[in-house]
Amino acid sequence: MTVFICLDDNNGQMFNRRRQSRDRTVTEDILSTSRGHRLYISSYSKPLLDSVLQDENTAADITVDDAFPETAPENAFCFAEDIPMSKLIDKTDRLIIYRWNRVYPKDVSLDIKPEDSFKLTGCSEFKGYSHEKITREVYER
Amino acid sequence: MKKKILSMLVVLLALAMFFCCQTDFSEETTNTINVTTNDDYSIHDIVITDCPDTTDSITTNIIPDTEVITTEAFSTTTPVTTPITTPVTTEAVITSLDIKTQIPARAPSFTASDIPASNGSDAYAVINDNVPFFTQDELTVKAYEFYSELDSLGRCGYTVASVCKELMPTEERESIGSVKPSGWQTVKYDFVEGQYLYNRCHLIGFQLAGENANKKNLVTGTRYLNVQGMLPFENLVADYVKETGNHVMYRSTPIFEGDNLVCAGVLMEGYSVEDKGDGVEFCVFAYNIQPGVIINYATGESSQDETTTAADTGVQTYILNTNSKLIHYPSCSSVSSMSDKNKKEYTGTRDELIAQGYKACSKCKP
Numbered sequence: 001m002t003v004f005i006c007l008d009d010n011n012g013q014m015f016n017r018r019r020q021s022r023d024r025t026v027t028e029d030i031l032s033t034s035r036g037h038r039l040y041i042s043s044y045s046k047p048l049l050d051s052v053l054q055d056e057n058t059a060a061d062i063t064v065d066d067a068f069p070e071t072a073p074e075n076a077f078c079f080a081e082d083i084p085m086s087k088l089i090d091k092t093d094r095l096i097i098y099r100w101n102r103v104y105p106k107d108v109s110l111d112i113k114p115e116d117s118f119k120l121t122g123c124s125e126f127k128g129y130s131h132e133k134i135t136r137e138v139y140e141r
Numbered sequence: 142m143k144k145k146i147l148s149m150l151v152v153l154l155a156l157a158m159f160f161c162c163q164t165d166f167s168e169e170t171t172n173t174i175n176v177t178t179n180d181d182y183s184i185h186d187i188v189i190t191d192c193p194d195t196t197d198s199i200t201t202n203i204i205p206d207t208e209v210i211t212t213e214a215f216s217t218t219t220p221v222t223t224p225i226t227t228p229v230t231t232e233a234v235i236t237s238l239d240i241k242t243q244i245p246a247r248a249p250s251f252t253a254s255d256i257p258a259s260n261g262s263d264a265y266a267v268i269n270d271n272v273p274f275f276t277q278d279e280l281t282v283k284a285y286e287f288y289s290e291l292d293s294l295g296r297c298g299y300t301v302a303s304v305c306k307e308l309m310p311t312e313e314r315e316s317i318g319s320v321k322p323s324g325w326q327t328v329k330y331d332f333v334e335g336q337y338l339y340n341r342c343h344l345i346g347f348q349l350a351g352e353n354a355n356k357k358n359l360v361t362g363t364r365y366l367n368v369q370g371m372l373p374f375e376n377l378v379a380d381y382v383k384e385t386g387n388h389v390m391y392r393s394t395p396i397f398e399g400d401n402l403v404c405a406g407v408l409m410e411g412y413s414v415e416d417k418g419d420g421v422e423f424c425v426f427a428y429n430i431q432p433g434v435i436i437n438y439a440t441g442e443s444s445q446d447e448t449t450t451a452a453d454t455g456v457q458t459y460i461l462n463t464n465s466k467l468i469h470y471p472s473c474s475s476v477s478s479m480s481d482k483n484k485k486e487y488t489g490t491r492d493e494l495i496a497q498g499y500k501a502c503s504k505c506k507p
Contacts, residue, residue, distance in 0.1 A: 009495045009496070009498070009500070010492070010495055014364060015377070015423065016267075016271040016417070016422060018420065018421070018422065020250060020377065021376075021377070021380045022384055023380075023384060024379075024384065037289075038156070047419075100380075101382065102374060102376045103371050103372060103373045103495065103496050104374075104376055104377045105265070105373040105377060105383055105423065105425070115503050115506075120503065129383075129384060130380050130383035130384035140313055
């Protein structure tokens with residue numbers, strides 16, 4: 001399973017039941033990386049991908065399911081915004097982290113240490129639409 | 142007789158057109174208005190900027206931007222004060238155009254007695270379950286910013302803005318060193334990032350409204366308040382607005398106890414208008430504290446808290462790689478192979494470094 005997550009500089013993910021940030025270039029990168037595979041998202045993430053879900057050519061490739069940590073198959077791609085990573089780690093063989101390179105308020109943080117279970121195999125940076133620099137880290141078993 | 146009536150009608154029509162032009166602000170981009178609101182804040186400067194619709198996703202469930210704002214909107218009477226709830230239902234406002242948009246939003250219902258006790262290290266505390274105190278009639282997609290007059294002690298009052306892209310700065314930040322907010326002291330501590338205890342803290346951050354040396358927008362705040370307490374929320378709002386083109390109602394209120402010259406902290410509220418708070422909703426109190434320092438809030442004087450240790454303050458010495466922007470413990474094996482020109486010793490907290498864009502080394506994991 002490949003899992004996508006977004007983190008701030010303090011490994012934060014959410015505050016007050018809302019994502020800390022968003023950037024359309026990250027969404028596009030997730031879609032292009034998962035092309036040809038089924039992408040699982042929760043209902044919270046659905047509005048971010050509404051335009052894709054409304055397009056009949058692409059909607060079929062996305063499954064909106066709040067229980068995807070249990071239901072998604074091992075070869076699935078999953079975007080985990082409001083799902084604890086600890087629920088997915090056993091099935092995950094690749095973790096892709098997008099770092100905002102910013103500090104936001106947080107009350108939900110990443111609940112695993114990627115270095116403990118994965119090796120950093122790739123790191124790249126790109127300019128986002130609303131973020132100066134986004135770092136994309138790829139961790140693999 | 143017919144000619145006389147006709148000419149009178151023409152005159153009346155011309156007069157009507159003249160007065161319409163005088164009250165129509167819809168074509169203007171910026172208006173500065175002096176307005177009398179209430180006894181607490183007699184005269185305020187308000188800058189209103191017409192904010193064109195920059196997003197496709199704005200629904201009709203918002204207060205229309207086409208509403209002409211006249212001085213009637215700044216009524217001295219108490220308007221409807223229905224607090225927002227979660228989720229917000231602004232339909233009542235939309236369908237009732239006779240309800241005036243309250244610009245500027247009023248001061249929040251929050252006083253010094255409402256401040257939750259600080260544990261000395263948390264940078265902020267959630268207030269009112271993170272639901273801001275804005276009322277339905279205060280939510281608007283009309284861009285504006287508002288700064289209270291200083292009070293008789295020279296202290297800032299509340300500030301509020303409908304933040305959107307058009308309000309954001311397009312030029313570099315200028316010096317604000319000429320402003321001496323109430324309680325200002327220039328004092329240094331080795332364990333404070335940058336050493337200076339106090340910063341001139343923007344109530345509405347520069348990245349949100351581009352205000353430089355505006356004395357109505359700057360308070361004496363600790364480095365901790367500035368970087369750990371306020372900056373994360375400013376970042377949250379700024380990046381949301383840049384990404385979506387939406388508006389965020391943003392109010393920042395310094396809370397002073399009695400006649401203290403230094404505020405106990407800042408009540409920060411944010412609410413995204415177009416999506417009814419789905420994107421941004423918070424209500425927090427950011428403490429004006431600095432771990433390891435005792436502050437006399439009456440005067441701004443301070444002293445080191447001898448009872449705290451370096452561990453309490455989170456202060457320790459790190460080695461930084463200024464090129465890779467990594468933080469290392471001095472004992473990390475990477476330090477010996479680091480080029481001298483990239484090496485920098487730093488004494489402070491990890492959080493401060495993270496806020497500066499540094500990341501922890503994956504080997505020594507500081």
